[in-house]
Amino acid sequence: MGAPEPPGSRRPGGRTARNRAAVVEATLAELARHGYPGLTVENVAERSGVHKTTVYRRWGGVDGLIVDALDAAGEDDWPAPVTGSWETDLRAVAYEVVDTFTDPERAAVPSAVVHAAFHSERAATALHGFLAGRHSRAADAIARGALPGSVDAAAVVRSVTAPLYCRLFITGERVNRDVADQAVAAAVAAVRAGVYG
Numbered sequence: 471m472g473a474p475e476p477p478g479s480r481r482p483g484g485r486t487a488r489n490r491a492a493v494v495e496a497t498l499a500e501l502a503r504h505g506y507p508g509l510t511v512e513n514v515a516e517r518s519g520v521h522k523t524t525v526y527r528r529w530g531g532v533d534g535l536i537v538d539a540l541d542a543a544g545e546d547d548w549p550a551p552v553t554g555s556w557e558t559d560l561r562a563v564a565y566e567v568v569d570t571f572t573d574p575e576r577a578a579v580p581s582a583v584v585h586a587a588f589h590s591e592r593a594a595t596a597l598h599g600f601l602a603g604r605h606s607r608a609a610d611a612i613a614r615g616a617l618p619g620s621v622d623a624a625a626v627v628r629s630v631t632a633p634l635y636c637r638l639f640i641t642g643e644r645v646n647r648d649v650a651d652q653a654v655a656a657a658v659a660a661v662r663a664g665v666y667g
Contacts, residue, residue: 492518493525494542497535502578506586509535533592536583540596550607556615556623557658560630563608564650567634572645584639605631620667629657629666 496518500509509532515522529535551562571577587594609623617623633653637643660666 489518489520489524489528490538490542493520493529493535494539496520497539498579501536501539501582505578505582506532506536506589509582509586511535533586533590536586536590536593537596540583540593540600544600544603548604548607550604550611552611552614554615556612556617557654559608559612559615560626560657561651561654563612563627564630564634564654565647567631568645568647568650571634571638581638584635618661618667621661622666625666626657626661629660630654 493514496514497509499517500513504513511525511529511531512522514535515525518525525535529538551559551566553559553562569576570580583593583597587597605624605627608627612626613623617626630650630653633656634645634650637645637649
């Protein structure tokens with residue numbers, strides 16, 4: 471018998487798929503309610519209706535739950551903003567970050583996942599993969615918005631979002647759409663100066 475498959479590595483149907491969906495939903499609800507420090511397998515099992523033994527066997531523990539929740543979120547059909555211009559696409563991405571993390575209801579789960587990444591290597595790896603996927607979709611969108619062909623679109627997206635995440639999770643400074651506009655202006659100036667060519 472081989473090593474168990476990592477959470478989210480297969481996409482079975484039937485009861486297993488229903489259990490996974492229930493556990494992922496319960497994980498996100500528990501994160502929103504209690505944050506990473508209060509996330510427990512027992513609470514997720516109770517909320518999901520999936521037996522605790524099954525949760526431990528399939529997900530291993532809290533880190534496995536977070537990893538699979540991020541995997542599930544990465545499977546969504548999130549549409550990167552497409553406005554017709556790479557500059558306004560960038561602004562839309564920056565506004566989405568700000569709007570998500572400054573809305574108390576919307577911010578609870580993603581903030582808890584980011585905090586989990588500071589405490590768990592597995593959560594950090596999963597978050598990196600999730601953000602890489604989102605940034606890749608956003609980069610594809612801005613590349614279609616007449617971004618000069620030699621420019622590294624993914625680097626441009628990171629240059630806009632990184633200052634926002636730094637304020638949100640490192641320095642604790644205020645973040646709003648004015649701050650997002652500054653980040654976009656800096657990125658646009660850098661593109662025009664050939665920094666990302």
